[in-house]
Amino acid sequence: MGSNTMSDTATAPVFIQLSVEALEDLHTGSGTGGGDIDALVQRDRRRQPVIRASHLKGLLREAGEALIELDEKRNAGHEQTQQDLSALLGTEGSGRGALRLTSLFASPEQDKATLVWGSTQRVEGGRAPKPDTLRFIEYVKAGTRFEATLRLADAGLVPLLERLLNRIDRFGGERNRGGGLVKLDWQIRKAAVSQPPRLDAGRCLRLVLWNLEPLCLPATGHPGNLIRSHSFVRGQTLRGALMAWAIHHGRADRVHLFEQISVGDALPLPEGCQGAEQVIPIPLSILTDKPHGGDPGVPWWGAKTAELPAFDSLGEMPEADEKRKRPGAHEYLCRSVGVAHWQRYRPQMQVRLRNATPKRGSTKDPQLFSLEEIAEETCFQAELRCADAQVAEDFLAAFAPLISGEDWLAIGRGGQPARVESVSLVPPSSLPQRLGDDWTLTLTSDAIVRGDRLGFLDNLSLEYLCHLVGIDCKSGWTIDADVVETEAVHGFNAVTGLTRAPALALRRGSCWRMTGTDSAELARALFEVGSLGERVGEGYGRFRIGLQPIALDTSGKPSGEKDAPEPCPNEELLALARELASRIDKAGPSLSQLQWLRSQATAVETESQLELLLSEVARASERRPQGGKAWKNFPHQPLREALGDCRSLDEKRQLIAYLVQWRVPNAKEARS
Numbered sequence: 001m002g003s004n005t006m007s008d009t010a011t012a013p014v015f016i017q018l019s020v021e022a023l024e025d026l027h028t029g030s031g032t033g034g035g036d037i038d039a040l041v042q043r044d045r046r047r048q049p050v051i052r053a054s055h056l057k058g059l060l061r062e063a064g065e066a067l068i069e070l071d072e073k074r075n076a077g078h079e080q081t082q083q084d085l086s087a088l089l090g091t092e093g094s095g096r097g098a099l100r101l102t103s104l105f106a107s108p109e110q111d112k113a114t115l116v117w118g119s120t121q122r123v124e125g126g127r128a129p130k131p132d133t134l135r136f137i138e139y140v141k142a143g144t145r146f147e148a149t150l151r152l153a154d155a156g157l158v159p160l161l162e163r164l165l166n167r168i169d170r171f172g173g174e175r176n177r178g179g180g181l182v183k184l185d186w187q188i189r190k191a192a193v194s195q196p197p198r199l200d201a202g203r204c205l206r207l208v209l210w211n212l213e214p215l216c217l218p219a220t221g222h223p224g225n226l227i228r229s230h231s232f233v234r235g236q237t238l239r240g241a242l243m244a245w246a247i248h249h250g251r252a253d254r255v256h257l258f259e260q261i262s263v264g265d266a267l268p269l270p271e272g273c274q275g276a277e278q279v280i281p282i283p284l285s286i287l288t289d290k291p292h293g294g295d296p297g298v299p300w301w302g303a304k305t306a307e308l309p310a311f312d313s314l315g316e317m318p319e320a321d322e323k324r325k326r327p328g329a330h331e332y333l334c335r336s337v338g339v340a341h342w343q344r345y346r347p348q349m350q351v352r353l354r355n356a357t358p359k360r361g362s363t364k365d366p367q368l369f370s371l372e373e374i375a376e377e378t379c380f381q382a383e384l385r386c387a388d389a390q391v392a393e394d395f396l397a398a399f400a401p402l403i404s405g406e407d408w409l410a411i412g413r414g415g416q417p418a419r420v421e422s423v424s425l426v427p428p429s430s431l432p433q434r435l436g437d438d439w440t441l442t443l444t445s446d447a448i449v450r451g452d453r454l455g456f457l458d459n460l461s462l463e464y465l466c467h468l469v470g471i472d473c474k475s476g477w478t479i480d481a482d483v484v485e486t487e488a489v490h491g492f493n494a495v496t497g498l499t500r501a502p503a504l505a506l507r508r509g510s511c512w513r514m515t516g517t518d519s520a521e522l523a524r525a526l527f528e529v530g531s532l533g534e535r536v537g538e539g540y541g542r543f544r545i546g547l548q549p550i551a552l553d554t555s556g557k558p559s560g561e562k563d564a565p566e567p568c569p570n571e572e573l574l575a576l577a578r579e580l581a582s583r584i585d586k587a588g589p590s591l592s593q594l595q596w597l598r599s600q601a602t603a604v605e606t607e608s609q610l611e612l613l614l615s616e617v618a619r620a621s622e623r624r625p626q627g628g629k630a631w632k633n634f635p636h637q638p639l640r641e642a643l644g645d646c647r648s649l650d651e652k653r654q655l656i657a658y659l660v661q662w663r664v665p666n667a668k669e670a671r672s
Contacts, residue, residue, distance in 0.1 A: 012190055013151050013191050014155045016161070018101075020148075020182050022143060022145075028171070036136055037138050038135045038136050041138045049114065051103060064085040087157060088161060099152055099161065102149050103376070104148040105148070113141060114140055140172075169181060197396060199423070205383070206382070209409070210419050211377070211418045212417045214373035214376050216414070217230040217232075221499060232380070236539070238266050246399070257395055263382065265382065270343055275379075278334065283511045283549060284326065284485060285314045287310065288308045313481070314480075348374070351370050396423070432545070435520050435545070438514070439520065442509070458484070459482070469526055476517050476519075477515075477522065480513045484511075487505050489502060511547075570654075576642055
């Protein structure tokens, strides 16, 4: 069994296709609740249940620690097992282990329905339920199958990994109470030998990346309870990931290629888009009218939303009653091949709660924190500018396993896996055909620019631009309008283990409008330079000249109104149950009687059983004149009519449960 770390091996990685079948109901907690459910399961971007990779890795580590204890008691070489476990999963402060994995996603061909279980605490010394302890927890039902892919950099660690997988029999919460029983199955394969793709000679490559896991790309150097994330992959991050892959796979001699390659930012693409002719951060000059107030009787998510016109503040705009809305921090524009208009969008991002569980025997409390993440299965597009065609050819040959999609990149916090979907040769950008003396300069990436005294600039001047390209600033040249913002750039040095000194950058999307006789001369000179400021090899300082992403009043959005979202069935049932609960008279059934009704209703399995229950409740006052007389003040007929409108037995059971839930606070309020 090998003990090399990921950074010591240059062999082809081993991939393991893991399949998990739930034999018992399983709860993978998200740390959040919603509606009447106190604890919801985690879901992926498709709103399907998912078991996150961090949970599986934690179970592997727990199984490994138990295995070490057994080996120690049997004197069976626990020190070697400890070394191999550290090489497999990594240790704090010594780098990542050889194992990287995706989350366990539910198989697409099966039913994704979940179950909701209710439970209460008991009073001490008795069997009665403790007040105010009723909780409803969502579970993935038994029989659901999940699949994940595991990548192992060292084939010698496969036996240890299989021993750990054989020791795992439960997932999720409530494992000590019988929940989450699973059956695991896996298949092993080695990565195929890849050949570099054949492309025509050129110096500009376009990579399309696909993240297999949610990405957290920290946007701050001082994280708090919530670690904010960028919505794109910085060029410095992508460049570092490519270098790390080369070093870990015995190709450190190819790292020098990046001295002649500028790696641009990998910007997200709209959902379903596998590549675009152009993708840019939205210019900060694009403004939209603020939406007017809607119907106060309709919740915000149920109201129709009209597409508002967009305007470019660098030009002339019609007057508005109030200040227009600026673009969002995570908005982008893209234009597909052969399409004239631009599409405005933002990538799907989510916040995930994490619980840092302390090691065995530790007295520390678990630490709760949150991560902002880009959802999995997001496409990113990056542009690599090589010094010449030979450098591009050498890059494709050196990174053939990555380019072909056979191996993974490690990107972002925790080294999440990403795959190259495609690579293509693109022509270099060009100036607009009709470039006059009125043109715009728009940053497509952050620009780190220093002044004469080496301080960071928070704006660009004509004098600086002319000095940069080595021409004289002519009289009459002016910057008519500009929209500029700044942003702090943070980084991490993997060699020293220290953070990089923060830098102040002109934010992507900042733009300037230049005018003046023969000012096009400056535009052509800037185009020849290609980038502004420093660290251009990491993609900083890129810009476009004459970029006009909107016409007069649109930014590629279709006109008209969107259809209102479909009503939520649970919201409809809750509203109906609330109306029925208000019809119960004060002399109606007690809370314990209503709780009995709910428990009986949730236990029925057929329509006939539900009908028998309703008939029993309706005749309760006749059968039991003393205890059952309160049921005379219960809305039997309205409840039957409402149940008749339900579409399934599940909805009928849910309606009765909601009715009781609404009655509880009403009764408590009446008593107070």
